[in-house]
Amino acid sequence: MIHDVVIVGAGVAGAALAARLGRAGRRVVLLERDLRPPDLFVGELLQPGGARSLEALGLLGCVEGIDAQRTRGFAVIHGEEQRALAYPDATHGVRGRPVEGYAFHHGRFVARLREAATQAPGVELRCGTASELLRTGGTSDAPVSGVLYRDREGREQRVPAKVVVAADGRSSRLRRCVGAEPPARLSYSIGVLLRGIALPHPQHGHVFVTQPAPILGYQIGSDEVRLLVDVPGDLPGGRSDGLVQYLRTVTAPQLPEPLRGGLLATLDSGELPRVMPTYALAPRPVRWPGLVLLGDALNMRHPVTGGGMTVALNDVCLLAEALVAVAPDDGAATERAIARFYDARRPLALTIDGLAGALYEVFRADQPGLERMRAAMMRYWQLGGVAAAGPMALLSGLSPRPALLLLHYTAVALLGVGGSLVPVPGVHVGGAPDVRGAAQVAHAAYKTLEPQLRRALAH
Numbered sequence: 005m006i007h008d009v010v011i012v013g014a015g016v017a018g019a020a021l022a023a024r025l026g027r028a029g030r031r032v033v034l035l036e037r038d039l040r041p042p043d044l045f046v047g048e049l050l051q052p053g054g055a056r057s058l059e060a061l062g063l064l065g066c067v068e069g070i071d072a073q074r075t076r077g078f079a080v081i082h083g084e085e086q087r088a089l090a091y092p093d094a095t096h097g098v099r100g101r102p103v104e105g106y107a108f109h110h111g112r113f114v115a116r117l118r119e120a121a122t123q124a125p126g127v128e129l130r131c132g133t134a135s136e137l138l139r140t141g142g143t144s145d146a147p148v149s150g151v152l153y154r155d156r157e158g159r160e161q162r163v164p165a166k167v168v169v170a171a172d173g174r175s176s177r178l179r180r181c182v183g184a185e186p187p188a189r190l191s192y193s194i195g196v197l198l199r200g201i202a203l204p205h206p207q208h209g210h211v212f213v214t215q216p217a218p219i220l221g222y223q224i225g226s227d228e229v230r231l232l233v234d235v236p237g238d239l240p241g242g243r244s245d246g247l248v249q250y251l252r253t254v255t256a257p258q259l260p261e262p263l264r265g266g267l268l269a270t271l272d273s274g275e276l277p278r279v280m281p282t283y284a285l286a287p288r289p290v291r292w293p294g295l296v297l298l299g300d301a302l303n304m305r306h307p308v309t310g311g312g313m314t315v316a317l318n319d320v321c322l323l324a325e326a327l328v329a330v331a332p333d334d335g336a337a338t339e340r341a342i343a344r345f346y347d348a349r350r351p352l353a354l355t356i357d358g359l360a361g362a363l364y365e366v367f368r369a370d371q372p373g374l375e376r377m378r379a380a381m382m383r384y385w386q387l388g389g390v391a392a393a394g395p396m397a398l399l400s401g402l403s404p405r406p407a408l409l410l411l412h413y414t415a416v417a418l419l420g421v422g423g424s425l426v427p428v429p430g431v432h433v434g435g436a437p438d439v440r441g442a443a444q445v446a447h448a449a450y451k452t453l454e455p456q457l458r459r460a461l462a463h
């Protein structure tokens with residue numbers, strides 16, 4: 005039997021797509037190498053834009069019954085300075101619901117998505133590890149016609165299908181099969197779970213601006229806080245002892261109480277911190293007939309804005325919409341639908357990737373120009389009104405407008421440059437104009453923006 009679609013990877017993107025396509029009457033095989041709920045500390049904060057996509061997919065129920073915590077904004081904490089920024093609630097509410105995101109245990113959320121997928125008519129969940137793409141005609145450039153995989157018993161199996169969706173995540177095997185460029189490693193993220201503790205600002209995601217890079221904090225359960233400690237470059241002193249030492253001596257002293265005590269208590273308990281690499285991957289579409297890349301297999305950015313699932317779920321909405329609009333047997337129409345999907349996803353992906361790239365650079369500022377950019381950013385948000393609501397609309401994934409991102413970024417840079425010449429509280433408080441400082445800010449702003457523009461051109 006030739007299936008309409010085989011989806012490789014039952015993570016956030018693959019499971020959500022299977023549920024949506026199955027409900028639309030498509031015959032779908034969802035192939036997953038490990039059916040246990042993933043025990044990972046990724047994908048724990050879902051921005052409101054992602055929640056909106058979940059609702060559009062009919063899957064918002066997947067955040068229920070998993071002790072998910074509602075989030076209403078983001079807080080940035082830099083020493084004594086704090087900004088708690090609310091998501092804009094003006095016109096973006098879905099059916100009268102307030103604009104909110106969710107924080108949860110990733111594995112519980114994925115388990116709920118898989119459950120929804122298996123309950124959809126037409127979806128068959130199989131356990132196996134995809135190893136190769138099948139091609140019509142057997143040549144390496146022939147259209148993709150299915151997937152070869154190994155089942156749990158180690159037997160080689162084939163799933164013939166009209167469309168193959170590679171949703172196999174950050175280390176995508178299928179992406180490598182078509183020779184697409186590998187992702188670039190940005191940093192490492194150390195994950196620690198603190199119990200019996202709350203974050204300073206209830207219902208807010210947190211960024212602690214620390215050295216050498218930011219720490220993220222999410223309330224992922226009623227009394228559980230996840231800390232993600234970013235480490236640029238190589239890991240400090242090996243994987244376990246070195247990491248514990250690093251968290252004790254570098255990270256803990258920079259955290260406010262009670263988080264500092266909570267982190268030390270977790271380390272004292274002997275619970276080892278866990279590590280994941282973070283990657284950037286510009287989404288150059290892979291134009292192979294019969295194949296479409298989705299989620300992290302297509303596009304990645306630093307997790308500083310918690311944007312990965314929001315982009316992935318928006319992609320699921322767009323791809324599903326494109327695929328269900330064409331007859332599954334019409335290969336040419338399916339190719340056009342896939343091309344439309346790659347185009348339609350650009351505005352949101354560009355916005356979230358650009359924002360994550362720029363914020364990560366500014367938050368881990370280690371040069372005078374970038375430090376002033378950071379001060380200007382804190383000051384900008386403090387201005388309130390559109391200066392706070394605009395960036396939050398971008399961060400929440402509700403405003404997929406790259407031009408708006410550029411506008412706010414330019415405004416921050418101008419505040420940084422201007423604040424070096426004319427004293428502006430919080431940016432430059434000295435009396436005399438600092439021309440050198442102004443030039444440093446302008447240079448830093450350009451250096452931060454340039455890689456984002458390069459990635460944007462690759463979109």
Ligand SMILES: Cc1cc2nc3c(=O)[nH]c(=O)nc-3n(C[C@H](O)[C@H](O)[C@H](O)COP(=O)(O)OP(=O)(O)OC[C@H]3O[C@@H](n4cnc5c(N)ncnc54)[C@H](O)[C@@H]3O)c2cc1C
Binds near residue numbers: 013048135177314
């Ligand atoms: C440290 C860190 C923190 C993050 N925090 C957040 C956050 O707070 N919010 C957010 O929105 N995003 C976050 N992200 C990003 C987010 O986790 C991803 O964008 C999201 O999980 C992508 O979903 P996916 O379905 O594409 O991939 P995945 O969730 O990785 O799913 C891929 C699936 O494919 C399966 N698979 C892989 N290879 C094969 C194979 N050969 N055969 C069969 N199955 C296979 C895997 O087992 C897995 O189930 C974070 C990322 C990192 C690195």
